[in-house]
Amino acid sequence: MIVEFGHYALVLAFALSLVQSVVPLWGALAGDDRLMAVAPPVSVMTFVMVLLSFAVLTNAYLSADFSVLNVLENSHSAKPLLYKFTGVWGNHEGSMLLWVLILVFFGALVGFFGGNLPKDLRAATLSVQGWISTGFILFLLATSNPFARVVNPPLEGADLNPILQDIGLAIHPPLLYVGYVGFSITFSFAVAALILGRTDAAWARWVRPWTLLAWCFLTLGIAMGSYWAYYELGWGGWWFWDPVENASLMPWLAGTALLHSAIVMERREALKIWTVLLAIFTFSLSLLGTFLVRSGVLTSVHAFATDPARGVFILVLLCIFIGGSLALYAWRAPALKQGGLFAPISREGALVLNNLFLTSACAAVFVGTLYPLLLDAVTGEKISVGAPFFNLTFGPLMVPLLIAVPFGPVLSWKRGDLLAASQRLYAAFGLALLLTLFTFWLWGMDKVLAPLGVGLAVWVMAGAVAEILTRVKIVEIGPRRAFARLVGLPGSAWGTTLAHFGIGVTVLGVVTASAFQEERIETMRPGDVVELSGYQLTFDGAAPRRGPNFNEEVGHFTVRQGGAIVTRLDPSKRIYTARQMPTTEAAIYTTGFSQLYLSLGESRGDGAVDVRVYFKPLITLIWIGCVIMALGGGISIADRRLRVGAPKPSRKRPAGAPAAAE
Amino acid sequence: MTRKQRRLTLIGAAGAVLAGALGLILFALNDQIVFFQSPTDIADNAIAPGQRIRLGGLVEDGSVVRSDNAQVSFRVTDMENAVPVTYKGILPDLFREGQGVVTEGIVGPDGVFVADSVLAKHDENYIPKEVAEALKDKGYWQGEEAGEKTSAN
Numbered sequence: 001m002i003v004e005f006g007h008y009a010l011v012l013a014f015a016l017s018l019v020q021s022v023v024p025l026w027g028a029l030a031g032d033d034r035l036m037a038v039a040p041p042v043s044v045m046t047f048v049m050v051l052l053s054f055a056v057l058t059n060a061y062l063s064a065d066f067s068v069l070n071v072l073e074n075s076h077s078a079k080p081l082l083y084k085f086t087g088v089w090g091n092h093e094g095s096m097l098l099w100v101l102i103l104v105f106f107g108a109l110v111g112f113f114g115g116n117l118p119k120d121l122r123a124a125t126l127s128v129q130g131w132i133s134t135g136f137i138l139f140l141l142a143t144s145n146p147f148a149r150v151v152n153p154p155l156e157g158a159d160l161n162p163i164l165q166d167i168g169l170a171i172h173p174p175l176l177y178v179g180y181v182g183f184s185i186t187f188s189f190a191v192a193a194l195i196l197g198r199t200d201a202a203w204a205r206w207v208r209p210w211t212l213l214a215w216c217f218l219t220l221g222i223a224m225g226s227y228w229a230y231y232e233l234g235w236g237g238w239w240f241w242d243p244v245e246n247a248s249l250m251p252w253l254a255g256t257a258l259l260h261s262a263i264v265m266e267r268r269e270a271l272k273i274w275t276v277l278l279a280i281f282t283f284s285l286s287l288l289g290t291f292l293v294r295s296g297v298l299t300s301v302h303a304f305a306t307d308p309a310r311g312v313f314i315l316v317l318l319c320i321f322i323g324g325s326l327a328l329y330a331w332r333a334p335a336l337k338q339g340g341l342f343a344p345i346s347r348e349g350a351l352v353l354n355n356l357f358l359t360s361a362c363a364a365v366f367v368g369t370l371y372p373l374l375l376d377a378v379t380g381e382k383i384s385v386g387a388p389f390f391n392l393t394f395g396p397l398m399v400p401l402l403i404a405v406p407f408g409p410v411l412s413w414k415r416g417d418l419l420a421a422s423q424r425l426y427a428a429f430g431l432a433l434l435l436t437l438f439t440f441w442l443w444g445m446d447k448v449l450a451p452l453g454v455g456l457a458v459w460v461m462a463g464a465v466a467e468i469l470t471r472v473k474i475v476e477i478g479p480r481r482a483f484a485r486l487v488g489l490p491g492s493a494w495g496t497t498l499a500h501f502g503i504g505v506t507v508l509g510v511v512t513a514s515a516f517q518e519e520r521i522e523t524m525r526p527g528d529v530v531e532l533s534g535y536q537l538t539f540d541g542a543a544p545r546r547g548p549n550f551n552e553e554v555g556h557f558t559v560r561q562g563g564a565i566v567t568r569l570d571p572s573k574r575i576y577t578a579r580q581m582p583t584t585e586a587a588i589y590t591t592g593f594s595q596l597y598l599s600l601g602e603s604r605g606d607g608a609v610d611v612r613v614y615f616k617p618l619i620t621l622i623w624i625g626c627v628i629m630a631l632g633g634g635i636s637i638a639d640r641r642l643r644v645g646a647p648k649p650s651r652k653r654p655a656g657a658p659a660a661a662e
Numbered sequence: 663m664t665r666k667q668r669r670l671t672l673i674g675a676a677g678a679v680l681a682g683a684l685g686l687i688l689f690a691l692n693d694q695i696v697f698f699q700s701p702t703d704i705a706d707n708a709i710a711p712g713q714r715i716r717l718g719g720l721v722e723d724g725s726v727v728r729s730d731n732a733q734v735s736f737r738v739t740d741m742e743n744a745v746p747v748t749y750k751g752i753l754p755d756l757f758r759e760g761q762g763v764v765t766e767g768i769v770g771p772d773g774v775f776v777a778d779s780v781l782a783k784h785d786e787n788y789i790p791k792e793v794a795e796a797l798k799d800k801g802y803w804q805g806e807e808a809g810e811k812t813s814a815n
Contacts, residue, residue, distance in 0.1 A: 234752075234755075341665065342668070343668060344668060344671040344675065349672075352675075356676055360679055360680060360682075360683035361683075363687075367687050367691070368687075368690075371691065371695075382697070382698035382716075383695045383696060383697050383698060384695070384696045384698065385694070385695050385696075386694075386696065386766075388690075388694040392689070392693075392694055393686045393690050396682075397683055397686070521732045521750060521752065522731060522732060523730045523732050573755075581755075582755040584755055599752065601752035602752075602753065604728065610728075610752050611732075612732075612751065
């Protein structure tokens, strides 16, 4: 009965979304305040209804109600409680419900906190948001009902895919979805602006915090997914250029571009038309990701049940939203007035350059991801586009962008002076050069690109630090007074510095972990020793162990460095009993920022096992950098000047910030 | 600079970056993509030595031989032809005799396929799409049961 109640709540949410799609927009166009006022309460009620239905599904999972088909197929009574809970979104229907829940949550946030928005903009935005939720709730109800019942329920469920039985499932999908779906608000704002025919600096002011919020979560979601794949799959890789990963990288690239162009629009009223287009693109790419993952065109751990009806439905939704918004754009964008002239060498110019490279890189990823699908559909020829393609296209596009990153914040608005800007970066350049030479000296000439990569990473990091230090005039006024100024800097300044510093950290991790990694693959018998990067690994033997819903064979290893025991590692091979599915559990030893990674292959029967050991120098920096980036974004959101409804930035700049404070 | 010059500079810079990106993409598409082949494809048309391909099919029953140093050799078959494969490394969890597999690498001069990656993906019912279709073409595919199992996940 409770389950049917959840289903019914979802139907109600659908009806409410329909109302939200039509009535407020009608009000906005007719100038009727009462119709516009419908939007906020309806958006909040839709959220409540979807929340109810999500709670009902969660309850079915926690109580292991196998009369619900979805629970039967994806749960097991012996599964640990945490995985019963996270299993709610460890399948197609449940994760789609989570997706919709976050979607209507964002709608409710705008409805609830949008009091400072112009009435018609709020109404139109919520209506557009209503179209999206109508489409996706209908998708759930029509093709992916999570509440379908089974007539004669069996006593035991089929269990969750063992790969997903991990703390990662509790973190990765929700973060990623908040990121993906968060861009829906930006999209709705853009479409609403097109419908109403006006965008201005205030619009950009409104959009930027939402974009930042979505971007921060997407950054964390991608980083978490990468780390999860790294430790769970046992291959020691952190990025595979898999279409599903690319599907999340594309909105990230477009979103990063949007973040930067929105700054230009907010400050200088320039790039309006472009910013609106980027807002549409970013969410369109999120939708494309959803389509790729859910339609069954790909096979991966993310592709749950494949049902052609679902693929077609999402494809139709995709065409309506992307085609419709782009058609609207083509029709209405010329009406938006352009403003704000600037010289090519200026802050605006640097931000345009940033946008150019980011969108080109995004296009490269787009082609690499979709070309094989297209070729298969048209000619039937099967190809795979892997890491070599992306290294050759994405890499060269990122290098000039990274070189340019430190210059952006030190250039002034409107008309900048490249020479004066470079002077502020001498120290950073010197440091980068020094470390490049040091890496050359350390590793010799056999790796040419790696030291340059290290130099590039240091350049980006040091550039970020140099920018904020010269902003507070540390050389002129001395460290003590400069420190006081640093504390007083606006959040968005710190945000920029941290985000740029973070990207440098990530790049450093990527370069060192790929160029200087050491790998050994050996067949080991008890007592055998493998030597790698100054560590000696001794295999002490293997023993079986029982888990709650799996059996495993655990290999015991002792790691020594110069004779002294550093740590013990226990990687294992598990067999999950319900599905009879094997998984590899790698054992990882973290030392500083580097990691020793050990995974087991199949056992040979005579006590010998295949072992794969990696030493990955500074690899954790890849994810730490992402966290720093997201932190920068978070600090930027908290900036009072960006806060929604805050008064226009006062002419008086905070002490220490030069005229070009940003 | 005049307004017009500024605009031209901007458009010029944008054009240069986009042209560069396009050039890179086309070059890479020409050079860096890997074609999927079945054992019959390999038997039928000679593949240029040193060309990377993806070889997909079923792991032939009883063909897996493991030797020391994590060396493995096995045969990939599409029930008509079979190609011997060698690989050094840890096989994926779902690698089994009689199951679908996709390997990537180069055919050596002796006709042995030297793989540097072996994929047998995340699902116990997973048969790589390409392999399933290649087998269907040859009529060796009993898709109904497997298809049902897949949708039960």
